[in-house]
Amino acid sequence: MIADKKINKLKEIVGGDAVSTAVEDRIAYSYDSTRLEYLPDIIVKAKNAEQISNLFKFANENNIPITPRGSATGLSGGCLAVNGGILLVMVEMNKIFDINTVDLLVDAEAGVITEEIDKKARKFNLFYPPDPGSIKSSTIGGNIAENAGGLRGLKYGVTKDYVNSLEVVLPTGEIAQFGAKTVKGVTGYNLKDLMVGSEGTLGVITRATLNLLPLPQKRASLLALFDKLTDAAQTVVDIVSEGVITSTLEIIDNVTINAIEDYLDLGIDRNVGAMLLIEVDGQEGAVDIEAEIIKKVCNKNNTTSCKLAKSESERDSLWSARRAALSALARVKPSTILEDATIPRSKTVQLIKAINRIAEKYDIRIGTFGHAGDGNLHPTILTDLRIKEEAEKVEKVIEEIFKETVKLGGTLSGEHGIGISKAKYLQMEISPETFGIMKRVKKAFDPNNILNPGKMSFD
Amino acid sequence: MIADKKINKLKEIVGGDAVSTAVEDRIAYSYDSTRLEYLPDIIVKAKNAEQISNLFKFANENNIPITPRGSATGLSGGCLAVNGGILLVMVEMNKIFDINTVDLLVDAEAGVITEEIDKKARKFNLFYPPDPGSIKSSTIGGNIAENAGGLRGLKYGVTKDYVNSLEVVLPTGEIAQFGAKTVKGVTGYNLKDLMVGSEGTLGVITRATLNLLPLPQKRASLLALFDKLTDAAQTVVDIVSEGVITSTLEIIDNVTINAIEDYLDLGIDRNVGAMLLIEVDGQEGAVDIEAEIIKKVCNKNNTTSCKLAKSESERDSLWSARRAALSALARVKPSTILEDATIPRSKTVQLIKAINRIAEKYDIRIGTFGHAGDGNLHPTILTDLRIKEEAEKVEKVIEEIFKETVKLGGTLSGEHGIGISKAKYLQMEISPETFGIMKRVKKAFDPNNILNPGKMSFD
Numbered sequence: 064m065i066a067d068k069k070i071n072k073l074k075e076i077v078g079g080d081a082v083s084t085a086v087e088d089r090i091a092y093s094y095d096s097t098r099l100e101y102l103p104d105i106i107v108k109a110k111n112a113e114q115i116s117n118l119f120k121f122a123n124e125n126n127i128p129i130t131p132r133g134s135a136t137g138l139s140g141g142c143l144a145v146n147g148g149i150l151l152v153m154v155e156m157n158k159i160f161d162i163n164t165v166d167l168l169v170d171a172e173a174g175v176i177t178e179e180i181d182k183k184a185r186k187f188n189l190f191y192p193p194d195p196g197s198i199k200s201s202t203i204g205g206n207i208a209e210n211a212g213g214l215r216g217l218k219y220g221v222t223k224d225y226v227n228s229l230e231v232v233l234p235t236g237e238i239a240q241f242g243a244k245t246v247k248g249v250t251g252y253n254l255k256d257l258m259v260g261s262e263g264t265l266g267v268i269t270r271a272t273l274n275l276l277p278l279p280q281k282r283a284s285l286l287a288l289f290d291k292l293t294d295a296a297q298t299v300v301d302i303v304s305e306g307v308i309t310s311t312l313e314i315i316d317n318v319t320i321n322a323i324e325d326y327l328d329l330g331i332d333r334n335v336g337a338m339l340l341i342e343v344d345g346q347e348g349a350v351d352i353e354a355e356i357i358k359k360v361c362n363k364n365n366t367t368s369c370k371l372a373k374s375e376s377e378r379d380s381l382w383s384a385r386r387a388a389l390s391a392l393a394r395v396k397p398s399t400i401l402e403d404a405t406i407p408r409s410k411t412v413q414l415i416k417a418i419n420r421i422a423e424k425y426d427i428r429i430g431t432f433g434h435a436g437d438g439n440l441h442p443t444i445l446t447d448l449r450i451k452e453e454a455e456k457v458e459k460v461i462e463e464i465f466k467e468t469v470k471l472g473g474t475l476s477g478e479h480g481i482g483i484s485k486a487k488y489l490q491m492e493i494s495p496e497t498f499g500i501m502k503r504v505k506k507a508f509d510p511n512n513i514l515n516p517g518k519m520s521f522d
Numbered sequence: 523m524i525a526d527k528k529i530n531k532l533k534e535i536v537g538g539d540a541v542s543t544a545v546e547d548r549i550a551y552s553y554d555s556t557r558l559e560y561l562p563d564i565i566v567k568a569k570n571a572e573q574i575s576n577l578f579k580f581a582n583e584n585n586i587p588i589t590p591r592g593s594a595t596g597l598s599g600g601c602l603a604v605n606g607g608i609l610l611v612m613v614e615m616n617k618i619f620d621i622n623t624v625d626l627l628v629d630a631e632a633g634v635i636t637e638e639i640d641k642k643a644r645k646f647n648l649f650y651p652p653d654p655g656s657i658k659s660s661t662i663g664g665n666i667a668e669n670a671g672g673l674r675g676l677k678y679g680v681t682k683d684y685v686n687s688l689e690v691v692l693p694t695g696e697i698a699q700f701g702a703k704t705v706k707g708v709t710g711y712n713l714k715d716l717m718v719g720s721e722g723t724l725g726v727i728t729r730a731t732l733n734l735l736p737l738p739q740k741r742a743s744l745l746a747l748f749d750k751l752t753d754a755a756q757t758v759v760d761i762v763s764e765g766v767i768t769s770t771l772e773i774i775d776n777v778t779i780n781a782i783e784d785y786l787d788l789g790i791d792r793n794v795g796a797m798l799l800i801e802v803d804g805q806e807g808a809v810d811i812e813a814e815i816i817k818k819v820c821n822k823n824n825t826t827s828c829k830l831a832k833s834e835s836e837r838d839s840l841w842s843a844r845r846a847a848l849s850a851l852a853r854v855k856p857s858t859i860l861e862d863a864t865i866p867r868s869k870t871v872q873l874i875k876a877i878n879r880i881a882e883k884y885d886i887r888i889g890t891f892g893h894a895g896d897g898n899l900h901p902t903i904l905t906d907l908r909i910k911e912e913a914e915k916v917e918k919v920i921e922e923i924f925k926e927t928v929k930l931g932g933t934l935s936g937e938h939g940i941g942i943s944k945a946k947y948l949q950m951e952i953s954p955e956t957f958g959i960m961k962r963v964k965k966a967f968d969p970n971n972i973l974n975p976g977k978m979s980f981d
Contacts, residue, residue, distance in 0.1 A: 164763075165763075165867065166866040166867050166868050167762070168866075209708065210708045210712075212708075216705070216706055217705065221706060223712070223715075237955035238955060239953065239955040239958075240955075243864075243932070243933040243951075244866050244931050245864045245865060245866055245896075245897055245898075245932055245933050246675070246676065246866075246867065246895075246898070247680060247864055247896045247897075247898045247933075247937055248864060248933040248935070248936060249671075249933075249935050249939050250935050250940060250944075250948070250951055250952065251948065251956070251957070252716060252720055252724075252960045252963055252964075253669075253682070253715050253716055253719050254716070254956070254959065254960065254963070256712050256716065257711060257713070257715065260711075260712050261711055261712070265711075276765075277762070277765035278765070280765065303626070303736070304623075304624075304736060305736070306735075306737070306738060306739065306804075307805070345765075345808070346765065346808060346811050346812060347811070348807055349804070349805060349811055352806070352808055353808075356805070405705075405706055405707060406704060407622075407625040407627075407703050407704055408624065408625050409624035409625050434706075436705075437704070437705040437706045438704055439704075439705070439706045472703045472704075473702070474702040474704050474706075474708075475709045476707070476708050476709050477704065477707060477708065478706055478708060479708070480708055481709060481710065485709075489709070489710065492702075492709055492710075493709065494698065494699060496692070496696035496697060496698040496699075497698040497699055497710070498710070499696060499698075500692060500696070500713065500967065501710055501711045501713065503966040504711055504963065504966050505711075507959070507962040507963050507966035508959065508962070519710065
């Protein structure tokens with residue numbers, strides 16, 4: 064515990080109303096969207112960069128850890144105060160300053176809910192492309208810290224591709240600016256892209272300028288069914304080879320389809336090997352041309368049904384299966400563990416087959432769905448973690464999935480991060496040499512290991 | 523000078539045939555595409571990463587600087603051995619290992635000429651999008667080190683957007699891997715993007731996996747003339763607002779048009795305020811639709827002539843002015859200084875007008891052309907640096923252009939880098955806090971300042 068004297072000093076620095084040590088507050092900020100919990104000692108509600116800068120000076124002097132937190136929708140434990148100390152709540156820094164409709168930029172504080180940015184942009188016929196599943200509740204600062212992805216990744220990229228410049232409070236207290244408000248820029252080291260995805264371990268993001276895009280005039284949505292998983296996967300590869308860059312290219316496997324049918328009774332054939340949900344967007348006529356190409360590719364690969372939505376309500380109905388995927392899987396068993404193994408696109412079939420083999424070996428149910436265009440899959444393990452044997456089995460299952468992923472040239476995480484959840488697997492993928500320089504970079508930013516300690520297997 | 527004993531030791535480590543101290547070799551490697559020259563002490567021709575790793579161990583022990591060099595087409599002095607020492611020639615590491623036509627990846631050594639990668643990709647109906655002006659002679663390693671841009675930046679991005687993973691020899695001798703061979707990946711720190719554009723100061727890039735794209739089916743090229751520069755600039759903004767992402771959107775100002783006319787006599791009206799060269803590419807029908815939109819936007823903004831190329835030979839003819847721009851300017855005076863000031867797209871007119879004001883003030887000729895879609899302009903100063911007064915004037919002119927650029931929210935360099943040329947201006951843009959953490963990052967990678975010292979105003 065931290066002495067009262069220090070807490071009083073802290074209140075002097077950041078203002079008494081910003082600080083709480085009440086146990087109910089501490090508990091409220093002890094969890095995120097993983098199944099992990101760590102109790103912080105002090106809650107501080109951030110108001111501005113200067114306050115955070117002062118906080119870091121105090122924390123360095125007194126050796127107290129600081130862990131920043133947005134909306135806690137993270138899936139790897141990035142915002143959990145593993146070593147206690149100060150939990151820095153960012154959600155009150157939630158101003159959207161400015162939308163620049165000529166340079167297509169928006170300037171916002173880190174605590175803004177990501178969807179608010181997109182909503183505001185749409186008033187100007189613009190949009191913010193990254194669309195993580197948590198978009199309605201996650202903060203843009205959290206999205207940047209984790210380099211959040213989403214369904215539109217293949218065409219539109221991920222959060223990193225939309226961060227133009229950042230204001231960051233360094234763990235040593237300086238307020239730094241990274242990036243430039245230009246489309247191109249090579250002045251100095253690219254610390255902006257280093258900061259994106261650093262999981263709140265290199266600095267606290269306080270403000271960001273983000274790129275927006277003009278809203279596409281039109282979109283077309285298709286749902287295609289395949290008896291064989293391999294045909295669905297080949298369709299993904301062929302669509303990309305045709306030069307059609309889809310905005311969405313989602314795959315749903317047989318296990319997940321059956322869970323969805325149990326849940327919603329949509330009338331999908333339970334023997335379907337895999338389902339693809341495909342969207343293209345862009346200029347009016349161009350979209351129609353691309354939809355035709357996609358249909359041809361699906362037919363060539365033995366689709367048993369390929370539906371093109373004729374209206375927005377038909378689109379909604381095509382999307383219902385994909386939207387329900389996680390909820391449908393979640394109701395099968397008390398615990399749902401959503402992973403995000405990511406492989407080169409060509410290895411999709413091999414990974415799904417390996418996952419099915421692992422599921423059979425351990426007699427556990429795993430539904431797989433995800434962003435097939437990116438090779439970013441979400442194998443979802445259905446279990447009951449209250450049963451000790453099940454929990455132990457799950458650990459083995461996860462480890463085997465990751466081993467298979469890395470063997471296929473893949474990566475542990477496509478979009479959820481390492482944090483605590485995957486820390487012990489990190490060196491399965493990262494060599495000692497690469498890990499060594501990561502540690503030196505962490506030390507350069509945070510010599511006293513004040514910021515978000517205990518993550519990424521650093522200590 | 524370095525003692526013979528040390529040179530003999532060096533020959534033992536990397537092989538005698540890899541080492542030269544002959545003055546003619548040293549002179550041959552003393553320059554790049556700036557007007558600067560620095561004589562290295564020893565030339566070492568790199569053969570593989572292990573050899574470079576051993577070289578770094580030797581260099582750290584003996585405090586000898588190492589400066590890596592590709593084809594020396596750089597425009598900021600990045601490959602010049604400012605403090606002497608070892609000049610590490612990378613061009614013999616020039617193997618292209620593999621083109622993966624499913625995942626759209628190519629794996630190549632750092633010394634491969636960039637155009638060779640593109641040529642090889644085209645055999646598989648793929649292409650490598652970044653197209654720096656130096657593509658026929660620059661190496662991919664050099665392109666990555668400088669984050670080279672080019673004409674296709676607005677639609678296709680820059681080198682950074684195509685680097686999938688890197689093999690890097692760190693200045694402390696470790697061989698590290700950065701990035702993953704997947705479309706998405708957030709495992710560990712994003713050291714790959716930090717390495718891109720670090721100008722050979724954080725590590726020696728030895729091998730890279732790069733993203734390729736399917737060749738677009740069709741392209742359309744348009745050349746539009748405007749009496750007023752402001753109308754041309756508004757056209758650029760309006761095209762982007764319409765959601766048309768052009769593959770090329772180049773602007774050429776009146777000074778440059780006149781130089782081109784002097785040179786080639788193409789019959790362009792010498793009173794034209796500015797010229798835009800615009801290309802779109804993609805699916806067959808989609809390209810026609812986009813070309814129509816562009817024509818409408820040009821007409822709305824008072825174009826005096828808007829030609830659409832009807833054939834590849836007509837396209838070549840539309841391109842002739844843009845292709846000749848730099849050569850045409852270069853023949854006006856003995857010295858040509860090509861800058862790459864970059865501003866937010868909305869500030870294009872303000873920057874060109876400011877450049878013209880500065881030209882008038884100092885009675886010097888400056889032609890401006892460049893990538894208007896990105897706001898990446900190339901003001902080109904025409905002078906005679908052999909005359910002392912002219913050289914001094916140029917210094918002042920450059921400083922004023924940069925001041926204006928930064929004032930407009932721009933950046934010192936869109937694609938050429940800081941190196942030596944812009945080192946003294948760096949802190950005009952970068953705050954002491956940001957520069958401080960850059961220095962700490964450099965130190966984390968290179969504690970003894972062995973790799974490429976004397977750049978980016980670090981020492």
